[in-house]
Amino acid sequence: xxxxxxxxxxxxxxxxxxxxxxxxxxxxxxxxxxxxxxxxxxxxxxxxxxxxx
Numbered sequence: 893x894x895x896x897x898x899x900x901x902x903x904x905x906x907x908x909x910x911x912x913x914x915x916x917x918x919x920x921x922x923x924x925x926x927x928x929x930x931x932x933x934x935x936x937x938x939x940x941x942x943x944x945x
Contacts, residue, residue, distance in 0.1 A: 926938060926939055
């Protein structure tokens, strides 16, 4: 049986992308993005605000 060591990854980076854990300060930007019909058309449609909280 293999035992896996869990190491938290807080950020990652590729040639074209930098990712990090979401923070409460990201809510406004995510909400604005969620209200953009063109953006959300590729992500499954517009969701309610409560989904992000």
